Amino acid sequence: MIYNNPVSVKENDFDKNVKVYFYDKTIYVDFLNKNNESSIIEIYNATGQLVATQQIENNLVNKIDVSSFKSGIYMYKVSGKSQGKFGKLFID
Numbered sequence: 001m002i003y004n005n006p007v008s009v010k011e012n013d014f015d016k017n018v019k020v021y022f023y024d025k026t027i028y029v030d031f032l033n034k035n036n037e038s039s040i041i042e043i044y045n046a047t048g049q050l051v052a053t054q055q056i057e058n059n060l061v062n063k064i065d066v067s068s069f070k071s072g073i074y075m076y077k078v079s080g081k082s083q084g085k086f087g088k089l090f091i092d
Contacts, residue, residue, distance in 0.1 A: 018078050022089045025067040029078065031056050039080040046073050066091055 019030040020041070029041055036058055043052040043064070051069065056062050056078065066074075071092050078085045 018085045020076055020078065020085075020087055020089070022066075022091060025065065025091075027064040027066055027076070027089065029056055029062040029064070031062065031078070032059055037080045039078060042077045042079070044075045044077075045069075046075075 017032040019028075021028050021030075027041075027043070031039065039056040039058075041052075041054050041056055041062075041064070042050055043066075045051050051074070052064060052066070054062065054064055069091050073088055073090055075086065075088045
C-alpha cells in the first residue's frame with residue numbers, strides 16, 4: 001500500500017484559503033476567497049450546540065468576540081456554497 005502518494009489526495013483550495021485561530025478572547029478568520037461566494041462560520045460547544053454564527057467577508061480578517069464563552073473546546077465549521085472546513089479551538 002502507498003500512503004504518501006500526493007496524487008491520491010487532492011488538497012482543497014478552500015482549506016488552504018481559510019485560516020481560523022484564537023487569540024485574546026477573539027476568533028480570527030482569515031479568508032481569501034477567489035470566487036466571491038458568500039461564506040459563514042458556525043461555532044459549536046463541546047456538546048454540539050450552536051453558540052455563534054457569523055457571515056464571513058471575503059478577502060478580510062474577520063473577528064468574532066468570544067469573551068462571553070466559557071473555557072473549553074469548541075468546534076467550528078466554515079462553509080461556502082459547495083465546500084467547507086472543520087476544526088476545533090481551545091478557548092481559555
